[in-house]
Amino acid sequence: TEIYTLSLHDALPICNKVSQLELGGTIVDSGTLPLGSLPVGIGSQFGCGPLDVGAGTTLTVSAGTVVKSSAVSCNNYAELQVDGSLVVDGSSGSPVTFTSAKDDSVGGDTNGDGSATSPAPGDWGGIYVTSTGSVSFEHAVVKYAGVVSDGVSTSIDSSSVVDAGGTGIDVVPPEGAQGKVPTVSLTANTVTSPGSDGIDVSTSGPGLSSSPVPVVTGNTVTSAGGVAVDVYATALDPADLTGNGGSGNKGSQ
Numbered sequence: 001t002e003i004y005t006l007s008l009h010d011a012l013p014i015c016n017k018v019s020q021l022e023l024g025g026t027i028v029d030s031g032t033l034p035l036g037s038l039p040v041g042i043g044s045q046f047g048c049g050p051l052d053v054g055a056g057t058t059l060t061v062s063a064g065t066v067v068k069s070s071a072v073s074c075n076n077y078a079e080l081q082v083d084g085s086l087v088v089d090g091s092s093g094s095p096v097t098f099t100s101a102k103d104d105s106v107g108g109d110t111n112g113d114g115s116a117t118s119p120a121p122g123d124w125g126g127i128y129v130t131s132t133g134s135v136s137f138e139h140a141v142v143k144y145a146g147v148v149s150d151g152v153s154t155s156i157d158s159s160s161v162v163d164a165g166g167t168g169i170d171v172v173p174p175e176g177a178q179g180k181v182p183t184v185s186l187t188a189n190t191v192t193s194p195g196s197d198g199i200d201v202s203t204s205g206p207g208l209s210s211s212p213v214p215v216v217t218g219n220t221v222t223s224a225g226g227v228a229v230d231v232y233a234t235a236l237d238p239a240d241l242t243g244n245g246g247s248g249n250k251g252s253q
Contacts, residue, residue, distance in 0.1 A: 018071045019110045020101065023051050027084075030058040034065050039107045042124070043070030043078035050081040050125065055132055057084035063139070064094040069124030071101040071111035079125025082133040082151065090139030092158070099143040100124055119144050121195055122165025129154065131174050146170065146194065155185045161194065168194035168221070176205030176212050184214040191219070191246075197226040198249065203233040211235035221246035 021035060024044030033040055042051045053059045059082075061067065069078035080086070080098070090096040100123035101111040111117070126145030129135045134153035146164035147156065149171045161168040168191035173182035184201060191198040198221030205211030211234040221228040221244075228249040231241065 018112050020068060020071055022070050022072060024049055026052040026054045027057055027059060028054050032060045032062060033067065034062065039066040039068050039110055041068050041070045041101060042080050045072040050079040052081045053084045053086055055083040058087060060087045060089060061096045063089055063091045063096065065096050066107035067098045068101045068103070068107065068110060080127045082129040082135060084133060086129065086135045088137045088140045092139055095139045095141050097141045097143070098127065103143060121163045152182045156189055158188045160190045160192070162192045164194040166194065167196045167200050169199045171201045173203055173212060176210040178210050181205065181210055182212045184212055186216045186219060188218040191221045191224065193223040195225045197230055198224040198246065199229045201231045205234055208235050213237050213240060215240040216244065217241065218243040222248050224249040226250055
């Protein structure tokens with residue numbers, strides 16, 4: 001695996017066919033996106049594989065940043081993997097967008113092919129948080145892929161997942177233990193046209209005091225290919241499961 005260390009610098013897109021900063025490998029130092037005026041492309045032409053936020057490392061993504069899949073690599077492997085921490089600091093007026101390189105509606109025609117290609121569900125691998133990782137989303141938009149978190153801390157608020165090939169948001173943290181209970185909070189999100197379920201959450205622990213109590217409130221799921229919202233937990237609080245809605249889902253539950 002090739003290793004890339006994030007450092008702040010500026011690269012100007014002048015007359016390039018592919019106007020992206022293509023990154024593959026493992027991020028070993030904490031850093032902040034963007035790294036300049038070029039959108040980051042997840043993946044490299046030198047190898048098919050994820051861009052990995054390494055263990056012990058924090059990647060912060062600033063408001064208004066556009067992150068796309070690689071325009072030159074194997075898009076199905078263009079996944080943002082998180083073994084460390086991913087912090088997405090969008091705002092209501094300036095969200096952070098993760099999308100396909102074929103999506104010209106945000107960031108422009110960065111793959112340089114005009115109208116020859118169009119984005120579609122499953123275009124890229126999406127965001128995957130491993131069991132050692134954590135993720136915090138505020139005002140993010142994820143298009144043409146989903147968010148899967150097996151992490152110890154998952155917080156997704158006021159964000160959107162659009163046209164995921166499978167489940168929109170899928171959260172299965174590690175089993176809880178005394179003094180080490182994972183946290184799950186999904187609030188005020190919208191999931192539109194996922195290929196499978198809208199939101200799936202499954203948490204567990206050996207006893208009530210060591211079981212995560214998921215917070216899943218105020219989310220809206222429309223046109224899901226499966227169930228709108230599915231929550232399983234060994235410890236549930238009804239007050240933390242209110243206000244979810246939606247329409248046009250295959251499973252309207």
